[in-house]
Amino acid sequence: MSEDIRDPQLTCAALQSLLRSGPVVALSREQLAHLTACDACTDVMIQGALAAQTAPVAGPDFTSRVCASLAAEPLPRVPQNRRVSGVLVSLMLLLAMICFASVAFAFSPKGWVPSGMAGLIVAGMLLAEVISLALWLDTHYSAG
Amino acid sequence: MVFRSLASLVGSREHVEDLAQEVFIRLYRGMQQFRGDSLLTTYLYRIILNVARDEWKRRRPEQFNTSLSEPDAHWDDRLASVERNPEQLFSGQQLGTLLAASLAELSEPERTTIVLFHQEECTYEQIAHLLNLPVGTVRTHLHRGRQKLKKLMQNRMELCQKTFATRN
Numbered sequence: 435m436s437e438d439i440r441d442p443q444l445t446c447a448a449l450q451s452l453l454r455s456g457p458v459v460a461l462s463r464e465q466l467a468h469l470t471a472c473d474a475c476t477d478v479m480i481q482g483a484l485a486a487q488t489a490p491v492a493g494p495d496f497t498s499r500v501c502a503s504l505a506a507e508p509l510p511r512v513p514q515n516r517r518v519s520g521v522l523v524s525l526m527l528l529l530a531m532i533c534f535a536s537v538a539f540a541f542s543p544k545g546w547v548p549s550g551m552a553g554l555i556v557a558g559m560l561l562a563e564v565i566s567l568a569l570w571l572d573t574h575y576s577a578g
Numbered sequence: 579m580v581f582r583s584l585a586s587l588v589g590s591r592e593h594v595e596d597l598a599q600e601v602f603i604r605l606y607r608g609m610q611q612f613r614g615d616s617l618l619t620t621y622l623y624r625i626i627l628n629v630a631r632d633e634w635k636r637r638r639p640e641q642f643n644t645s646l647s648e649p650d651a652h653w654d655d656r657l658a659s660v661e662r663n664p665e666q667l668f669s670g671q672q673l674g675t676l677l678a679a680s681l682a683e684l685s686e687p688e689r690t691t692i693v694l695f696h697q698e699e700c701t702y703e704q705i706a707h708l709l710n711l712p713v714g715t716v717r718t719h720l721h722r723g724r725q726k727l728k729k730l731m732q733n734r735m736e737l738c739q740k741t742f743a744t745r746n
Binding site: 457458459460461463466467469470471473476477479480481483484485486487488489490491492493496499500503504507 | 579581582585586591594595598599602603606607668669670673674677692693696697724727728731732735736738739
């Protein structure tokens with residue numbers, strides 16, 4: 435503590451006790467002079483002032499503003515049932531792989547696809563699968 | 579909790595409501611990804627810190643470096659009511675003004691650790707988890723921040739004292 439303190443009767447213990455007793459209402463010249471020179475008392479004063487800082491009060495329309503902002507937010511889309519989604523997507527991918535794998539056989543003389551129509555049928559199946567996958571995903575994902 | 583932390587972290591109460599609104603919107607957006615691995619309060623504090631950080635970036639740097647000795651700082655104006663009662667120099671509100679100004683001069687990690695530790699009563703471990711820092715670094719920031727804050731407060735109080743002495 436510095437020797438610059440004006441009031442010799444003002445002790446650290448007394449001031450710290452005052453500062454710890456609650457939020458500071460007012461400080462006298464002597465107390466302020468003491469604080470500018472005494473690290474220990476300043477520590478106590480800072481801790482008290484930090485703890486005593488009050489929160490700004492929210493305006494009466496704060497809740498409605500937040501709700502309006504949230505209402506304007508696009509709702510996040512999540513799958514309703516991850517396990518079912520996973521199984522069905524896997525089945526569709528398997529079907530797509532079979533379609534691609536059987537293209538060579540389908541075009542062969544023993545193939546099940548009549549020549550000339552083969553490309554059209556395979557393309558149609560794939561297109562139908564993609565469309566159904568898109569539709570299915572859209573209906574099975576919803577707002578969380 | 580949200581309002582008080584934001585006010586202390588950004589050093590101003592002017593736009594706290596807008597920032598708090600941003601916090602709640604981010605919380606809503608992030609709830610889908612919240613897995614419950616940590617406490618919801620920890621998640622909320624992280625959002626508050628991110629919003630405060632964005633605000634620091636958005637504002638001009640000089641706004642956070644105002645000083646009582648600078649003519650543009652206007653701290654004298656904010657402490658004008660001091661002259662009403664020469665015996666009781668400083669009110670608690672005026673001390674709060676000085677504290678906010680001094681906090682704003684600290685570095686980001688120092689200010690954050692002080693606010694979280696002293697105001698929000700977080701533990702060293704919680705602060706370390708929130709800031710992704712080792713506990714030792716948190717302690718260092720807190721210690722340095724306290725020392726700087728003490729010096730800044732003492733300088734400001736001394737300057738105010740001199741100013742008021744010359745006025746009277």
